[in-house]
Amino acid sequence: MSRSPPAPAVRLDAVSVRYGSRVALRDVSLQVGRGEFVALAGPNGSGKTTLLRVLLGFLVPESGRAELLGDDLAGLPIRERARRVAWVPQDESPRDDVPILDYVLYGRYAHLGRLETEGARDRELARDALESVGLADRAGDGLLSISGGERQRAVLARALAQEAPILLLDEPTTHLDIGHQLDLLERVGALSRDRGVTVIAALHDLNLAARFAQRIVVLSRGRLHADGPSGAVLSEELLARVWGVAADLRRDPRTGAPYLLPHRNLPGPDAPTAPSGAGPVHVVGGGGAASPALRLLADRGFDLTAGALHLLDTDSETAEALGVPVAIEVPFAPLGSEVRERNRRLLATARAIVVAPFAVGPSNVANLEDLLPFAGRVPIVVLVRATDGRWDFTGGTATAVLDELRRRPGVVECALPELADRLRALLAPSPLGASATAVSR
Secondary structure, three states: OOOOOOOOOEEEEEEEEEEOOEEEEEEEEEEEOOOOEEEEEOOOOOOHHHHHHHHHOOOOOOEEEEEEOOEEHHHOOHHHHHHHEEEEOOOOOOOOOOEHHHHHHHHHHHHOOOOOOOOHHHHHHHHHHHHHOOOHHHOOOEHHHOOHHHHHHHHHHHHHHOOOOEEEEEOOOOOOOHHHHHHHHHHHHHHHHHHOOEEEEEOOOHHHHHHHOOEEEEEEOOEEEEEEOHHHHOOHHHHHHHHOEEEEEEEOOOOOOEEEEEEEEOOOOOOOOOOOOOOOEEEEOOOOOOHHHHHHHHHOOOOEEEEEEEOOOHHHHHHHHHOOOEEEEOOOOOOOHHHHHHHHHHHHHOOEEEEOOOOEOOOOOHHHHOOHHHEOOEOEEEEOOOOOOOOEOOOOHHHHHHHHHHHOOOEEEEOHHHHHHHHHHHHOEOOOOOEOOOOOO
C-alpha cells in the first residue's frame, strides 16, 4: 500500500484579512512544499507582511484557512506554533546589550518546560547556530556592540536555534549593504538546500529573489498576482503592471537567471502626461548631447523620435534603450541622402522639435540645415549651449545656420530643466481649440 505524500509545509486556502474597512489580503490560496525557498514580492502595501503574520498566528483571517505541516494553524497552541515556525523580522532593535550567545538561546524557549532552564544541549545548539552564521567567535560580545549586518545574522542564529522546520523572514536585507545582503541570503539558501528548512522570505529586490529563491510569489493589492519559477514570473510586463516601472529584462550569462534593469517610473493615473497631439517630439543631437533630453522627456511620458544619428553614437544607444525610433547613419560617414530623407519624414510627423547642444562638423551639419523648412510649422526648442567650449567645426557654417534658425518664427530657447514644461506650454491647445504651432520668442 503506497503512502500518501506528506502535507505541504504551508497551505493557505482562500485567506482574506481586513484592517477595518481596508482589505489587506483577498482570497489568497498558496502552497509551499517542504524544503522550498519561496520569495514573496510586491509593492509596499501589497500584503506581504500581512501574509507572514497570518502564518505566525499573529493575525486571524476574516475567512479562509491557514495550515502548518497539515494542521489548522488556528488550533495550534502558541508553544507548538513556535516549534514549527521561526521568525526573522524586518527590523529588530534590541535594547539590552546581552551576550550574543544568550540572545541566541532565546530561540530555545519553545522547547523548554515551565521554569526549565537551558541545558547543555540547548547551549550546543545555540553555538552551532552561531557557527552556521559565522559568529562563533563573537558569542561573548554584547549584542549592541556588533554591526547591523552581524546583528541580523544573530537574529537568524536565534531562529536556527529554534529548530523550526519553517523559517519566515520579513525584508531581512533591509538596512544591509550589498555584501551583507548576499551573505545573509546565501546562508538562508543553504538552510533550504542542506537542512530541508522551508523558507518564505518577503523581499523587495526582485533580482535577489530571482537569484536565491526557487519560486517567486507576487502579491498586488492583497491578491496573488503571479506564482512560479523566476524565469516564468519575472518580466518587463510584470514590473510595469504591478510596480508601475519600465524595465529591461536581461539574463545573467553565468547562470542564465533573469534580472531586471529598471530605468523609469511609468506615469500613474494622476501624473501629468504629455499633451495629446498628432505626432511625437523629434530630438536632434549627437555625441551624447541629446541623451539627457531623451531621458527627461521619456520619463515625462512624451512620445519621441530622434535623428539623424550615427550608429554607436551615445545618443543612438540611448534612443535604442528607450525604444525611440531613429534615423541612423553608419559610423563616421556624412549623413547620406537616404538617411536625411528618413530623418525628414520623422521631422514631418513631429508636433515639436528639440535641438540639443551638439557639436557640429561637416558630417552632421545637415541636421541643422534640414530644420529650416520646419520653422514656423511646428514649435522648435533650442536648448541653451554652454558659453565656453567650441562646438562649430564647420568654419562658421553651423553658426550661421543656427543663427538663421533662431530668427525664424516659432523658435524658442530654454535650459534642459525647463524643457518638459516648456513643451507642454507650447503644445497646449489654444483657446480656439487648435494646437499651438508657433510662438514668438
